[in-house]
Amino acid sequence: MDNLHRHDEDDDLYTLPGHDPLGVLSSTQVVVEQGELVWINPDQIEQLCERWLHDAPTTASPQWFEQYHFTDGTQRTVNWLLLLDALNFCFWAEKGQPRWTIEYQGERLNGYWAEAAALKRAVEEGHPLWDAEYLRQMSAETLAQIFRGEQKIPLFDERLAHTHEVGRILQEQFSGQFSNAIEQSQHSAVTLALLLAQHFPSFHDVATYHGKQVRFLKRAQICVADLSAAFHGEGWGRFTDLGMMTIFADYKLPQVLRHYGVLTYHTSLAQRVDTQELIPAGSEEEIEIRACTIWACELLRRAMERRGSQLTAADIDLKLWLIGQNAKEMRPYHRTRTVYY
Numbered sequence: 001m002d003n004l005h006r007h008d009e010d011d012d013l014y015t016l017p018g019h020d021p022l023g024v025l026s027s028t029q030v031v032v033e034q035g036e037l038v039w040i041n042p043d044q045i046e047q048l049c050e051r052w053l054h055d056a057p058t059t060a061s062p063q064w065f066e067q068y069h070f071t072d073g074t075q076r077t078v079n080w081l082l083l084l085d086a087l088n089f090c091f092w093a094e095k096g097q098p099r100w101t102i103e104y105q106g107e108r109l110n111g112y113w114a115e116a117a118a119l120k121r122a123v124e125e126g127h128p129l130w131d132a133e134y135l136r137q138m139s140a141e142t143l144a145q146i147f148r149g150e151q152k153i154p155l156f157d158e159r160l161a162h163t164h165e166v167g168r169i170l171q172e173q174f175s176g177q178f179s180n181a182i183e184q185s186q187h188s189a190v191t192l193a194l195l196l197a198q199h200f201p202s203f204h205d206v207a208t209y210h211g212k213q214v215r216f217l218k219r220a221q222i223c224v225a226d227l228s229a230a231f232h233g234e235g236w237g238r239f240t241d242l243g244m245m246t247i248f249a250d251y252k253l254p255q256v257l258r259h260y261g262v263l264t265y266h267t268s269l270a271q272r273v274d275t276q277e278l279i280p281a282g283s284e285e286e287i288e289i290r291a292c293t294i295w296a297c298e299l300l301r302r303a304m305e306r307r308g309s310q311l312t313a314a315d316i317d318l319k320l321w322l323i324g325q326n327a328k329e330m331r332p333y334h335r336t337r338t339v340y341y
């Protein structure tokens, strides 16, 4: 059966929650319904649910990995996490090139783990990465030293600019403490994610599709989820509405969902992704991949809920992302050079 026809049948699938202040589900719905390059296979979602229900018990809530993350239970950790997620994007190398890697505690790390461990190593080596003034005026040499390793971390200049932006805006608007933003948000995950996207330009992960604004807010949402995980849902990690968040539209989740047959790419797009051709940021292809990832996971969440499992989008996200850490036998993830994920 051709998938466009299947699309029409499924339209009532993409029902919106009554109240969606975050605006990610509501703004991506039109992409899922109008897009013709990526589609969602509901029957594969049901199959994945069955597999998960019969697998080992799922982690009740996102775990934290303290071996790679600085955590001291204070406001310093809150600011460190903001920096971590301001730099949490795009770790893949040019086609045929080796990835950037670092050595930490005798381990060779790459990707996100290398970014987190490099920032933890920096604190251990005396860099006060929680200090807004230190971030605002950090030199390129200092950041290069922090990210030292084999090869160079991609988009270095953008990471330096984000570091300066975090320091400057913390000073100008939050008296140097991101914990003030958490209090201003009254511990609402949605309010804090929207505050991040509004006050910190590097977190403003919003695109335009057929003339309409489409919100993804990936690093804004993951920053809130990381605060929750790092503080075990208490204190600076206590949020009243984490269930209102979506998954975080990165480049690994679509790869995993496509591997499970949950997402299908039109042959023209599949060929470009599988040959690691660059997919332009803001293109229809990129927006459709991200929007279908978000909605496939929302349908997955609803299907798990129908089976009595209370997994949040953040739980589903981490489960899929960790699966994607062993993706050797999977087809490549899409390559979009971007600072948003």
Ligand SMILES: Nc1nc2c(c(CN[C@H]3C=C[C@H](O)[C@@H]3O)cn2[C@@H]2O[C@H](COP(=O)(O)O)[C@@H](O)[C@H]2O)c(=O)[nH]1
Binding pocket: 062, 063, 064, 065, 088, 089, 090, 091, 092, 110, 111, 112, 113, 222, 225, 226, 229, 247, 248, 249, 250, 251, 252, 253, 317, 318, 321, 324, 325, 341
């Ligand atoms: N959707 C989603 N995307 C996530 C994460 C993480 C790590 N976070 C968790 C890890 C421990 C804590 O529990 C944190 O919560 C990184 N990324 C994204 O993946 C990409 C990096 O991948 P690779 O090249 O393989 O390192 C890049 O776009 C990065 O932004 C997540 O959890 N969900």
